Amino acid sequence: MLLLPLLTSAFLLVPWAGAGRIIGGSEVKPHSRPYMAYLSTGKSRCGGFLIQPDAVLSAAHCVAGKKNVTVIVTLGAHNVEKRELSQQKFHVRHWVIHPKYSQNTSENDIMLLKLKPKAKLTKKVSCISLPSDNxxxxxGTKCNVAGWGRTSTSGSVSSVLREVDLEVQCDNVCGEHLKKYYRQTSMICAGDENSKKAFFEGDSGGPLVCNGKAHGIVSYRHKYSIFPEIFTRVSNFVPWIRKELRKFALQDLPDSPSSD
Incomplete structure (x- = not known):
């Protein structure tokens, strides 16, 4: 699966097109990833993940640069083409893109979406833990990525949630393959060296889960290769996430000027 920001360099991923795929992966056990969020922005799709009942994390490039975009977040889904009783849908009116996000370099590719009303936590809808600051x-760590993206370079998007295991790579691996990989503190390099497993279009914004925590956010890869792949390093943004969550809380106070 692979959703990518609009990058101008031929060495980077193609512009995010709204389709997605998990290459070389498999269908997950239904609702075994209860933190997964499905983001629909008209003709495009992205992934995301629930971090608290009123907040979902995703990639900034999923909405950046789009005019009059409407975002619908679906939680508790396995098959996004069916009306499952477990699903909870939200028309999102408020989201925050990191102020230093760059479409040209994919730096700071992270955004936080506010859910209102809050999600109802169930066995099929729950939050995932974040890593600590830094x-x-x-x-060499084995992690996994899930999404509703494409299952092959020429295939259609998946209606059911699929996942793939990827190995965290040394920074120099991405530095050799991707000229714009130079922000190691804010990015994670991962992938399958045999180029048989990958994320693709439509998977952007989904979590890279390592040791039970959401350590990365699907961001971008090389335009002509599925190895290696780049994820936003969540731990680098924990202070920013906490600050924005405090603002979310203030918006819910009575008589708050910014409250909906």
Whole structure:
């Protein structure tokens, strides 16, 4: 699966097109990833993940640069083409893109969406933990990525949630393959060296889960290769996330000027 920002360099991913895929992966056990969020923005799709009942994290490039975009977040889904009783849908009116996000370099590719009303937590809808501030994942760690993206370079998007295991790579691996990979503190390099497993269009914004925590956010990869792939490093943005969540809380106070 692979959703990518609008990048101008031929060395980077193609512009985000709203389709997605997990290459070389498999269908997950229904509702075994209860933190997963499905984002629909008209003709486009992205992934995301629930971090508290009123907040979903995703990639900034999923909405950046789009005019009059409407975002619908679906939680508790396995098959997004069916009306499952477990699903909860939200028409999102408020989201925050990191102020230093760059479409040209994919730096700070992260956004926070506010859900109103709050999600009802169930066995099929729950939050995932975030890493601590600046917590890092060691190279060689096996992680997984899930999404409703494409299952092959020429295939259609998946209606059911699929996942793939990817290995965290050393920073120099991405530095050799991707000229714009130079922000190691804010990015994670991962992938399958045999190029048989990958995320693709439509998977952007989904979590890279390592040791039970959401350490990364699907961001971009090389235009002509599925290895390696780049994720936003969540631990680098924990202070920003906390600050924005406090603002979300203030918006819910009575007589708050910014309250809906």
């Amino acid at each position: 917590e890092r994942v060691k190279p």
